[in-house]
Amino acid sequence: MDVQELKFLLKLIGFTDARAPIAKLKPNPETKAPQRDRIARQLRDRDLIDYHEEILKFAIAPPGKSLLQLDTQILPISEAEVQLLQACAEHGITPAQTGLALDRRESVIQSLLDRGLIQAEKTQIKQVWLTRRGEEYLREEYTPSGNTPVLSLDLLANYLRFMRKSLGASGAIATPGDLPLATASASPPLSAEALTDDEILRWIRTLDRELGTENYLPIFQLRQHLQPPLSREAFDGALYRLQRSDRIELSSLQEASSYTPEQIEGGIAQDIGGPLFFIIVNG
Known part of the structure; x- marks a missing residue:
């Protein structure tokens, strides 16, 4: 990893939940936007960060x-x-x-x-966040070398806070591809009769908030909470009803490399194009 990439990551982990607008992640004051974006794309190619593009x-x-x-x-x-x-x-x-x-x-x-x-x-x-892989790399694999100091004390402080947080609470950073949180899975047993469309919408909002998926909740995250008690057909039908009533939108997957084949299979297959994969709540 070169110095500019390292500075980019250390700036990123200085923000809450290691998530920030890319405009705030220049490795140096003189770094131009095209160079900054190129660094971000290189880090994403190595699965150390992910980001949302407009x-x-x-x-x-x-x-x-x-x-x-x-x-x-x-x-x-x-x-x-x-x-x-x-x-x-x-x-x-x-x-x-x-x-x-x-x-x-x-x-x-x-x-x-x-x-x-x-x-x-x-x-x-637009928004950039550290992935699980990026967290593991900084905590367990990265080894600096050389005799010339290249980091400011502020960046060093970011790294120290990150390490203390990681040691104190493993898995504190939530990313769109994460497994469901324990708080969600610890809910009381569900029944198919209790899962009205309103209740399913409440689950979507709750999981989106807990997982930090920014109104792009992967369908598999909801499916593994509600199926069972719902059958796959009943689950898919409920999402289609919510879509027809304009309460949600269903969007397909663009970057399949970010998810496992099992997670992708948790979407809804389509005759044209890839499977529906994300749930977006309207309003």
Whole structure:
């Protein structure tokens, strides 16, 4: 690991839950945004961090063009998704040019992107967080070498606080791919009759808050709490009902490498594109 990557990580662990806007993670004051973003991508490639990207500009992809030539009323695609595909059918557009309400844009764009119906032309990294692998690397594997000091005392203090926290409470950092928390799994036994749509929505909100998934709760996290008592068919049907009533959105998976095959299988298979994988609560 080079010095700039190390400084990036040590700045990151100085924030609450090792999560921060990328604008606050320059290794040095003179580091330019493209260099900072390049460091972030390199660290993500090694699974030391993960981040959320905002789509600034996108265009329709060949599968999206083919879909528009079909009868969209019999396909598993919403009216908002059709509207967005039509808006970018001729050229790349920004989210503001979709004609969709502000609170719907991101989930619709992400859903189409996950299914390969649109493609990003310009993105911007927003929130960055340390992964479990990154935590293990800093705690157990990284060994500094050399005679020239390169770290400030502030960065050293971040590392010391991180080590003390890790030694005092293993697994304190929650990431989107983590296993469910003990507090959630310790709930009283459930019955299928008690799991109304309102109760399932409450579970979604609770797990999202506890796991820190920022309104992108993986379906497998909910499934392993509610199935059983629900059957797989009943579980999937409940999510589809919540989607039809516009209480949630279901989005596909973009980066499969972040999850195990078993976790991906916990999604909902689709005839077109990858499985539905994330739950996004509306409102």
